[in-house]
Amino acid sequence: MKSNRFEEQVAQFGNRTYRYYSIQQAGVEFKRDISRLPFCIRILLEMAMRKCDGLSVTIDDVSRLARWAPSADDRPPLAFYPARVVLQDFTGVPVMVDLAAMRTEMQRRGGDPSRINPAIPVDLVIDHSVQMDFAGSSDAIKKNVEIEFQRNQERYHFLRWAQQAFTNLRIVPPSRGIIHQVNLEKLSPVVQTTNDTIPLVYPDTILGTDSHTPMINGLGVLGWGVGGIEAIAAMLDQPVELVTPDVIGVHLTGTLREGVMPTDLVLHLTQILRKTGVVNKFLEYFGPGLDELSLADRAMISNMTPENGATVSYFPVDRVTLDYLRLTGRGKDQVDLIEAYFTAQGMLRTSQSLDPQYSSIIEFNLGEVEPSIAGPKRPQDRISLKNVKAEFLGSLTRSKTDRGYQLPEEKLANTSLVNLPDGKTATLHHGSVVLAAITSCTNTSNPTVMLAAGLVAKKAVEAGLSISPTIKTSLAPGSRVVADYLRTSGLQKYLDQLGFQVAGFGCGTCIGNSGPLPDVTVNAIKQGELVAAAVLSGNRNFEGRVSPHTLANFLASPPLVVAFALAGRVDIDFENEPVGLGKNGTPVYLRDIWPTRYEIDELAAASITADLFTSAYADVFSGDSDWQALDVRSGSNYEWISSSTYIQEPPYFKQTASTSAQGATLKNMRMLAVFGDSVTTDHISPAGNISKDSPSGEYLRSLNVAPADFNSYGSRRGNDRVMVRGTFANLRLRNLMAGGKEGGFTAFQPDGEIITIYEASRKYMEKGIPLAVLAGKEYGTGSSRDWAAKGPMLLGIRVVIAESFERIHRSNLAGMGILPLQFQAGQNAPSLGLDGTETLDINVDDATLEPGCPILVSAHKKNGETLTFKVTCRLDTPLEVQYYRQGGLLPAVLNTIQKK
Structure with missing residues (x-):
């Protein structure tokens, strides 16, 4: 029986009749001018109307959005219901493991396991496993693909089982590209339609298990990580709650100057937005500068949404969007439907569109952007290219807490010799580049910067420049289209000559899969105690992420990656120092090899066509012979293999049985860790x-897994025993505390013995002692990985108290039954004198717990003193409180499905 009180409209869009929910109708009913709503709120309004069942989405919810x-x-x-979900394999494998475990648990309870199945379309893109x-x-x-399949046989066998066991699941096999670029270029239809006689049409919306999912916002598709x-809740048709957002308008004016790359623009915006403070906000871009940006430029900006802290970076659908859809081979009928539907809904941005009303406005002039890189430890720390040398040299002596390395004076001039295969030697010093990677969908999705990199390579080769063999160079595009147009444009051969051959189609160095550096290089770095550098076109450069041997990691546009590799160092002033010596010892400066915008545009027009996209994606779901040759297990329930070191049934449902009445156990807690900011x-x-030598490494060795076969933590996320x-x-x-x-x-x-965190957690668990973590600002920034919440839960952590949380991680903690608490303004662990030796009593009453409520904490010190202070509950919605009371989201969702 139909329960939605809003009437469907019927209209002819293109050559077919469709049903749809008109947001204009809501405007009339609630007496509001929809044309002044932010475009992203219009998308949410349509979703609320379509899902208005009087239960999870009520008429009041629709009214509030219409009256936003x-x-x-x-x-x-x-309550948000996405149209679809996207997964990458590092996060997607544990999602599938959890679904398989839910089926196993449902069978144990005497229910029907097949009810655990995605209710909406799900795409899983295998892109995180290839290593350089x-x-x-x-x-x-x-060679990299061969090793990838050898390492990941168990995981890929499991995914082939999942592919046949679950309906509504499509898998993009390895070596097809990176999730967000594939989503942008192929997967997103922009509007969804049902298979009814008269189809229902509605906007494509998305949730993804990767923090860079907002890249699709650049295509006018609302979604976030x-x-x-x-994601499991959304897949199983459960609502995912978000707080109705403030929407900040970013008003763009001007145009980028000659020589400035889109990457430079993104790094500027990241710095400014992070400083402004946009955590948990929706951003929407508007203004005349919007017309100066290509769709690929917009997608780059949206890609780095998590780096600036926002939830969404939305660009409305407009003529640029429609042109891009045509270029990427979406098909005339689909593009015509998109244009007609978005026009009818008032969701299409045109020259006549009124500027929406925003919560606040940030002014940004494209003309003020200058060439830049970001680092050496955080993506928001932008450095103007002209200041890189001075900034890097200054960082050597700065405090570690101030993004420096705190080197003593006597170590500043350290050098180290590297013995090369040809018998020659090379000298490394602080700032020597040892890793240069053109990587990440952030940049490889944009032909402007990729062609620019090729042109820099061409001009450098022609000038007689080369790259030192001490530098590991790699190119890993986010889709096969990139390799095709670099080849057809004639530029790949020059990149090849400099060592930037295509090494894989996947995330690679961007996520830390940079592969090993040569032993001689590693030994030289260690012997000289050097601050060696990596330069990559990625989106993150957190400590320890890119390579364990590069303490300085800089984000740069692909052409600058090539330039720094040519120079061999980051302590260079490109304006006044040559990149290197060319033919006959002639100095070659960056300005000599930097391409003009005209050169780039001319090449793009000649080499990038719709045929490239349709050809590259024709068999995107098929996979190569290695994928096709994998044995496929049948059956709707997974048969767990006790000896597997990759896939194990997780213990969440067993452990949560004892975690109802959560608040009753938050007494006599010990602190497992005390952290600073970020x-x-x-x-x-x-x-x-x-x-x-790590606890995980020792565990794998105890199972006779050789270190060469350890693979990565990301690839082991289907095995809780490794991950905890x-x-x-x-x-x-x-x-x-260490x-x-x-x-x-x-x-x-209480004895203060320094041991591993894992060993300490086991000792506390044996004694039945619950654990807490204290932290500073921006706790949980970075990737969306749920193992950053699952792992702490399995360590016995029940509470995290921080000065502030990043959005996704806070939500993940709540979803795993860990209580996120926030210090009151002006307070933190140091100001309260907390050092981790205290025991904590946290006064939580499950019956009265509610979003944002104050909670009293008592800290008992060794000397017998007791300090009491208040914190704020960061369970942000009533649904999160419900999940917390049941021990987390997964058992709560399973209980809900079982009761239906």
Whole structure:
């Protein structure tokens, strides 16, 4: 029986009749001018009308969206139902493992396991597993793919099982590209339609288990990143709640100057927006400068949404969007439908569109952007190219807490010799580039910067420049289209000559899969105690992420990656110092090899066509012979293999049985760690290589897994036994309880013995002692990985108290039954005198717990004194409170499905 009180409209869009929910109708009913709403709110309004069942979405919810005001004291939670979900394999494998575990648990309870199945379309793109083991050679990609399949046989067998076991699931096999670029160029239809006689049409919306999911906002598709826990809820037709957002308008004016790259623009915006403070906000771009940006430029800006802290960076659908859809081979009928539907809904931006009303406006002049890089430790730390040398040299002596390296005077001139294969030697010093990677969908999705990189390579080769063999160079495009147009444009051969051969189609170096540096280079870095540098066209450069041997990591446009590789160092002033010496010893400056905008545009027009896209994506779901040759297990329930080191049934449902009445157990707590600011999800749950001496490495060795076969933490996320041991195992982690020792260590209380965090957690667990973590600002910044919440839960952590949380991680903590609490303004662990030796009593009454409520904490010190202070509950919605009371989202969702 139809329960939606809004009437469907019927209209002819293109050559077919469709049903749709008109947001103009809501404007009339609620007496509001829809044309002044932010475009992203219009998308939410349509979703609310379509899903208005009087239960999870009520008429009041629709009314509040139709009446959305730029400033409001109350922003109530809203149930969001995405049209689809996208997963990458590092987060997608654990999602599928969780679904398989839910089926197993449902069968144990006597229910129907098949009810655990995605209710909406799900795409899983395998892009995170390829590593740059080989680079700088013509056969690098062949070797890397071979090793990828050898390493990931168990995981890929499991995914082939999932593909046949679950309906509504499509898998993009390895070597097809990076999730967000594939989503942008192929997967997103921009509007969805049902298979009815008269189809229902509605906007494509998306949740993705990767923090860079907002890249699709550049295409006019509303979506954002979530943890795998929330993704499962969405897949199983459960609402994902968000607080109705403030929308900040970013008003763009001007145009980029000659020589400035879109990457430079993105790094400027990241710096400004992070400083402004846009966490949990929706951003929407408008103004005349919008017409100066290509769709690829917009997608780059949207891609780095998590780096600036916002939830969404939305660009409305307009003529640029429609042109891009045609270029990428979407098909005339689909593009015509999009244009007609968005026009009828008042969702299409045109020259006649009124500027929406925003919560606040940030002015940004494109003409003020200058060439830049970002680093050496955070993506928001932009440095003007002209200041890079001085800034880097200054960082050598700056405090580690001030983005420096704190080197003593006597070590500033350290150098080290590298013995090269040809018998020659090379000298490394602080700032020597040892890793240069053109990587990441952030940049490889944009032909402007990719062609620019090729042109820099061409001019450098023609000038007689080369790259030192001490530098590991690689190129890993986000789609096969990139390789095709670099080849057809004639530029790939010049990149090849400099060592930037295609080494894989996947995330690679951007997520830490940079592969090993040569032993001679590593030994030289260690012997000289050098601050070696990596330069990459990625979106993140957190400590320990790119490579364990590069302490300085800089984000740069692809042409600047080539330039820094040619120079061989980051302590260079490109304006006044040559990149290198060319033919006959002639100095060659960056300005001599930098392409003009005209050169780039001319090449783009000649080499990038719709045929490239349709050809590259014709078999995107088929996979190569290696994928096709994998055995496919049948059956709707997964048969767990006890000896597997990759896939194990997780213990969440067993452990949560004892975690109802959560508040009753938050007494006599011990602190497992005390952190400062900007602890990332990479710090909490690393994605890169597993050290043989780490708790995870020791565990794998105990199972006779050789270190060469450890693979990465990211690839082991289907095995909780590896991952719990890897929690807080980042080599660059600084736990203030560990007496200055870096890595996954803590002081076990009350005796203060320094041991691994994992070992300490087991000792506390044996004694039945619940655990807490204290942290500073921006706790959980970075990737969306839910293992940064799952791991702490399995360590016995029940509470995290921080000065502030990043959005996705806070939600993940709540989803795993960990209580996120926030210090009151002006307070933190140091100001309260907390050092981790205290025991905590946290006064939580499950019956009265509600979003934002104050909670009293008592800290009992060793000397017998007791300090009491208030914190704020950061369970932000009533639904999160419900999940918390049931021990987390997964058991709560399973309970809901079982009861239906």
